Amino acid sequence: MDSIYYRAIQRPAQLRSAYPFVQFGQPFSGPEFGMVKTFQVYLGAHGHNSSRSASSNSSCSNSSEDDRTYSCVHCRAHLARHQDLISKSFQGSQGRAYLFEMVVNVSCGKPEERLLLTGLHSVADIYCDCCHTVLGWKYEQAYETSQKYKEGKYIIELAHLIKDNGWDLSWVELDQRRPY
Known part of the structure; x- marks a missing residue:
């Protein structure tokens, strides 16, 4: 065998x-x-402990926050847990993007220097391991001290994300209508 x-x-x-x-x-x-x-790595409630505490969200009544994940819109491979979301206020090359502490089922390309909206950064494109779509990038190095918090973090563009596992439908609809 x-x-x-x-x-x-x-x-x-x-x-x-x-x-x-x-x-x-x-x-x-x-x-x-x-x-x-x-x-692939499957995210969800498997008895793991998060480094961040799960806050209770009254609008998410069907499931705990630990169950909520983000997946690749193209192949539905799990990419990140909701607790690993740091910020929703980022801009990618194709529109809005989210900043995550940790992601799974991705591969990194070679780092290159790019001049982004917030200054010069060394970034590496990240690809979905399942469908090989470019999802966003990983911040390898930030040259400005105010941007150092991004180092080692991941940007995934909303064009490539779908909310999966345990999202209350009414909460998702509200989230999508909210002006950004």
Whole structure:
């Protein structure tokens, strides 16, 4: 029987502690396949502890905040948890974007220097591991001291995001109508 290997990008210890149920880089025994299969990380309520405390939201009555995730609009691969959302007030090349502390199921391109709205940054494009769509970028280095908080964080453009798992429909509709 061939082994199927779980393919994952080298992740910081922070990601491993946030998702202890994921066996990064470990072989997976399965039926015989003629190829190596890639598995995605699935986010949701799997008994993991978040580094951020989940605040109760009265408008989200169907599920806890831990269940709410953001997925790729093209292939529905999980990308980020709601607790990892830092800011909704960013601008991407295709419109509005969100800043996340941590993301999964993405690959990084080569870092390059770009002059963004907030100054010069070293960024690397991020791609969905499943459909290979460019989703946004990762801030590798910020050259201005006021922008240092972005280093190691991820931008995903709203054109590539969909809310998944546990979002109360009325709350989603309100969120989409809100002027930004």
